[in-house]
Amino acid sequence: MNVDDVKRTMAIKGIGVSPGIVIGKAYLFDRFDAQVPLYHLNNKTLVQREVTRFRAAVKETEIQLQELKDKLHDLGDKEPLYIIDVHILILKDRRFTDATVEHIREKAVNAEWALRITIDSYREIFDKMEDDYLRGRISDIQFVGQGILRNLAGKKRETKTDIGEGIILVAKELSPADTAQTKIDKFLGFATDFGGKTSHTAIVAQSLGIPAVVGLEKITREVTTNDDIIVDGSSGMVIINPDPEILRRYEVKRRHYQELKAISLSSARMPAITKDDFRVDIGGNIEFVEEIPSALEHGAENIGLYRTEFIYINRDKLPTEEEHFSSYRSIVGVPGLAWTTIRTFDLGGEKFFSDPKLGREMNPQMGLRAIRFCLKEIELFKVQLRAIARAAAYGKTRLLFPMISSVEEIRQAKKIFQEVREDLISEGSSLGSDIEIGVMIEVPAAAIIADKLAKEVDFFSIGTNDLIQYALAIDRVNERVTYLYEPLHPAVLRLVSQVVKVGHDAGIRVAMCGEMAGEPAYTLILLGLELDELSMTPSAIPRVKKIIRNSTLEESRELLKKVMTFSLSADIRKYVGKYMRGRFPEEFLING
Ligand code: PEP
Ligand code: MG
Numbered sequence: 364m365n366v367d368d369v370k371r372t373m374a375i376k377g378i379g380v381s382p383g384i385v386i387g388k389a390y391l392f393d394r395f396d397a398q399v400p401l402y403h404l405n406n407k408t409l410v411q412r413e414v415t416r417f418r419a420a421v422k423e424t425e426i427q428l429q430e431l432k433d434k435l436h437d438l439g440d441k442e443p444l445y446i447i448d449v450h451i452l453i454l455k456d457r458r459f460t461d462a463t464v465e466h467i468r469e470k471a472v473n474a475e476w477a478l479r480i481t482i483d484s485y486r487e488i489f490d491k492m493e494d495d496y497l498r499g500r501i502s503d504i505q506f507v508g509q510g511i512l513r514n515l516a517g518k519k520r521e522t523k524t525d526i527g528e529g530i531i532l533v534a535k536e537l538s539p540a541d542t543a544q545t546k547i548d549k550f551l552g553f554a555t556d557f558g559g560k561t562s563h564t565a566i567v568a569q570s571l572g573i574p575a576v577v578g579l580e581k582i583t584r585e586v587t588t589n590d591d592i593i594v595d596g597s598s599g600m601v602i603i604n605p606d607p608e609i610l611r612r613y614e615v616k617r618r619h620y621q622e623l624k625a626i627s628l629s630s631a632r633m634p635a636i637t638k639d640d641f642r643v644d645i646g647g648n649i650e651f652v653e654e655i656p657s658a659l660e661h662g663a664e665n666i667g668l669y670r671t672e673f674i675y676i677n678r679d680k681l682p683t684e685e686e687h688f689s690s691y692r693s694i695v696g697v698p699g700l701a702w703t704t705i706r707t708f709d710l711g712g713e714k715f716f717s718d719p720k721l722g723r724e725m726n727p728q729m730g731l732r733a734i735r736f737c738l739k740e741i742e743l744f745k746v747q748l749r750a751i752a753r754a755a756a757y758g759k760t761r762l763l764f765p766m767i768s769s770v771e772e773i774r775q776a777k778k779i780f781q782e783v784r785e786d787l788i789s790e791g792s793s794l795g796s797d798i799e800i801g802v803m804i805e806v807p808a809a810a811i812i813a814d815k816l817a818k819e820v821d822f823f824s825i826g827t828n829d830l831i832q833y834a835l836a837i838d839r840v841n842e843r844v845t846y847l848y849e850p851l852h853p854a855v856l857r858l859v860s861q862v863v864k865v866g867h868d869a870g871i872r873v874a875m876c877g878e879m880a881g882e883p884a885y886t887l888i889l890l891g892l893e894l895d896e897l898s899m900t901p902s903a904i905p906r907v908k909k910i911i912r913n914s915t916l917e918e919s920r921e922l923l924k925k926v927m928t929f930s931l932s933a934d935i936r937k938y939v940g941k942y943m944r945g946r947f948p949e950e951f952l953i954n955g
Contacts, residue, residue, distance in 0.1 A: 372604050373604065374676045375585065375603070376601075377579035378577050378578040379595065380559075380560055380562070381569045381575040382596045382597040383572070384593065384597070384620050385531060385551040385617070386551075386613055386617060387551045388588075389588060390531065390532055390533065391583060391587060392532050401472060401475075403471055404471045404473065405471070410467060414464050414467055414468065417463060417467060417478070417515070419514075421460055424514055425451060432447045432448070450507050453503060454507055462481045463477045463480075464477075466478075479508075481508075482508045485501060489501035489504075495559055496561045499558070502558070531552045531554060533555070533582055533583060533592070537553060537563060548573075552575060552576075553575040553576070554579055555575075562577055575594070576601050582601060591603070591610070593609075598654045600653060608840055611839070615881075615900060619881065620902040622906065623903075628660060628905060630905075630909070631904060633908065635897075635908040636912065637890065637915050638913070641916035643897055644874075644895060645663065645899075646663055646668070646896060646898030647661070647665075648666075648669075648900050649668070650673040655694055655697055659699050661905055662908055664700070664701055665700050665898075667824070667896060668824070669703060669706060670706060674686070675708070681743060683746070687746065688750040695755065696757040703760055703761070704763050704824070705754075705763065706763040706764075707751075707763070708737065709732065710736050711731045711733065728838060733766030734766050734767055735766065737776070738772065738775055738779075748780050751798075752784055753792055753795075755795020756795045760799075761798065761799045761800075762800050762801070763801045764802050766803065766805060767804075767809050767816065768806040769812075799821035801820050801821055801823060801874075802816055803826045805828070806829065807833050807834045807858065810825075810859075817865055823866045823871065824874040824875070826876060827850060827859070827877025828879075831850060831877075832848075834852075849936070850882070851885070851936050851939060853927070853930065853935065856923075859894075863892050863893055874897070874898060876898040880894075882903075883906045883943075884951070887914055887922050887923075887942070888919070890914065890916060891921075891924070892923060893916075910947055913947065
């Protein structure tokens with residue numbers, strides 16, 4: 364595919380009303396939405412004819428609603444029935460129909476236009492209501508109005524009965540009637556422009572357990588049918604045309620989310636302490652600030668990784684310092700989170716989402732990415748660093764630099780941060796005084812010189828996604844080589860083991876924030892490696908914590924010692940898999 368054909372990634376925030384993550388193809392539900400015409404009627408006969416036409420359309424709408432109600436009743440789908448009753452009551456409400464007839468007569472206009480005037484006057488009244496639920500009920504009137512408009516135009520409702528697999532419904536708003544007629548249970552998820560927590564979409568989605576995000580305002584304008592789309596009903600984010608990296612990450616999130624269904628969240632906030640008293644701090648990885656509530660709910664004790672590059676999605680212009688600040692401010696000092704680790708942007712290469720042209724490098728993964736990009740674009744880097752230093756005044760903050768491969772780079776980054784701090788002090792800004800500085804250990808060179816890097820920083824965070832990619836020379840988004848992507852490769856285990864040891868020798872904490880940290884099958888291996896912190900996608904936390912609480916450091920060390928004697932990754936995988944299935948049969952029923 365030509366790079367210019369790559370569709371731009373876009374993230375839109377709405378209201379998550381039914382939790383869960385789905386990835387699929389968009390289907391733009393084109394409910395008949397008449398462009399309401401206006402024409403004047405210049406004699407009494409025409410006016411009378413228009414009134415008759417309007418009343419006939421009302422009658423027809425009522426018959427259709429009644430038919431729909433009977434159909435739903437036969438299907439045993441009781442939930443939406445009362446809503447259809449409400450729609451029928453509106454139709455029968457003389458104030459609604461009489462007002463429209465009056466507009467036709469008084470203003471000598473066509474029925475469509477008169478109806479629009481009636482609906483608009485209702486909207487004005489509803490808009491003033493304080494109660495969210497009542498305000499949202501304008502959608503019932505709009506729905507009824509659309510039914511009448513459709514009949515006035517002589518068009519039948521669009522029905523979609525042959526939905527394929529993996530389709531996500533995108534619509535302005537869905538009524539239960541719409542959803543009933545579109546074989547709702549075939550859809551993976553919903554994303555709508557309108558609606559709130561009590562909208563029909565929300566009610567129906569929850570009762571069917573289908574992830575949904577509503578109130579997206581412009582989703583129908585941005586999406587075309589067949590676009591790739593991700594709906595995260597937990598955080599309220601919808602991502603259109605995700606790039607391969609985002610897609611991969613959300614596939615992991617989705618899998619953890621599905622596995623989580625079997626586990627209760629009641630003990631999620633309990634600490635991860637082994638039976639022999641070894642504590643691992645468990646953090647959450649987030650991409651959007653909206654994910655904080657979900658991180659807390661799933662038991663995150665801190666934010667171990669905030670991937671700030673996501674601030675750049677759907678932008679033409681770079682974010683200002685204030686925009687950065689407001690994001691960071693909202694995730695720093697959150698009650699229940701011990702600290703927030705803000706990683707400076709990992710942009711460049713393939714990660715400059717907004718402009719694919721910037722990704723035109725032969726080997727973008729090895730290109731001008733992350734800290735390399737920032738050290739070239741110092742002014743842009745400083746904007747972010749200023750915002751982080753300011754936000755740190757509000758709670759414990761850790762600053763994390765990605766893709767460090769030499770002591771020179773970390774020294775340079777620290778120097779720039781120091782300059783930024785001095786500038787802020789001289790400007791009289793308040794800023795955090797105890798910001799810890801860490802490096803991602805994700806380039807093999809950094810792992811090899813970890814002893815030198817340890818002297819420069821307060822903590823390490825091992826990024827296994829990249830560390831594995833670079834150590835094993837496997838492009839992490841190239842599906843042709845995924846079979847070689849092996850976290851349990853002896854080389855990976857050795858690298859991690861060495862980094863932990865060197866970090867501890869230097870007296871600094873060592874975290875892991877790559878996807879490997881959240882795989883329950885690896886939890887004992889990671890315990891045996893004695894990582895101080897594991898940070899992962901929030902939905903992975905409850906299972907990992909549960910395993911830690913039910914094991915001992917001693918057995919984990921034994922397991923690690925044993926597998927370190929193997930030469931083949933396949934043998935390690937087999938051995939660890941068997942061990943974990945034997946020890947935690949309940950946890951590994953699903954994926955073996
Ligand atoms: C990693 O490389 O493991 C990591 C956590 O960073 P990212 O996935 O954002 O590259
Ligand atoms: Mg990385």
